[in-house]
Amino acid sequence: xxxxxxxxxxxxxxxxxxxxxxxxxxxxxxxxxxxxxxxxxxxxxxxxxxxxxxxxxxxxxxxxxxxxxxxxxxxxxxxxxxxxxxxxxxxxxxxxxxxxxxxxxxxxxxxxxx
Numbered sequence: 745x746x747x748x749x750x751x752x753x754x755x756x757x758x759x760x761x762x763x764x765x766x767x768x769x770x771x772x773x774x775x776x777x778x779x780x781x782x783x784x785x786x787x788x789x790x791x792x793x794x795x796x797x798x799x800x801x802x803x804x805x806x807x808x809x810x811x812x813x814x815x816x817x818x819x820x821x822x823x824x825x826x827x828x829x830x831x832x833x834x835x836x837x838x839x840x841x842x843x844x845x846x847x848x849x850x851x852x853x854x855x856x857x858x
Contacts, residue, residue: 747773747786751830755784755791758840764852765844771814776844780853784843787814790824791836793843797821803842821846 752774759765759776765783768775771792775785785792792812795803797820803809808829812822830836 746788748789748827751789751791751827752786754833754836755786755840758837759783759844762844762848778844778847779850781847781850783847784840787824789827791830791839793823793825793839795821795823795842795846796849 755776756767759778762778764779766777768777770782770785771787773785773787773792775782775792777783782792782794784794793803793809800811800820800823803823804811806825806829808826809823810826811818811820812824813819825839830839
């Protein structure tokens with residue numbers, strides 16, 4: 745599945761301000777990793793956001809958010825956000841900031857040499 749390159753560019757510009765961010769192909773899309781932990785990504789036309797599992801249900805109340813579930817096994821703390829909820833830079837920034845803050849709060853993972 746191809747992913748929305750325009751959305752990926754918008755996210756890339758936002759996370760480019762942070763240290764230790766790298767891109768990785770994942771879930772048939774692209775993921776942005778902070779300290780080796782996934783923060784946000786793009787899958788199809790949707791934004792993937794990783795957040796504290798304790799915040800999952802409350803985040804679902806936000807417009808356009810749904811549980812990330814590609815295999816029939818929903819992942820607590822992982823959301824997909826539809827394009828209509830990302831129409832402004834402010835809306836996108838709120839989700840990107842949430843994902844990057846959570847990933848940064850996790851212990852760094854050792855990077856794999858390629």
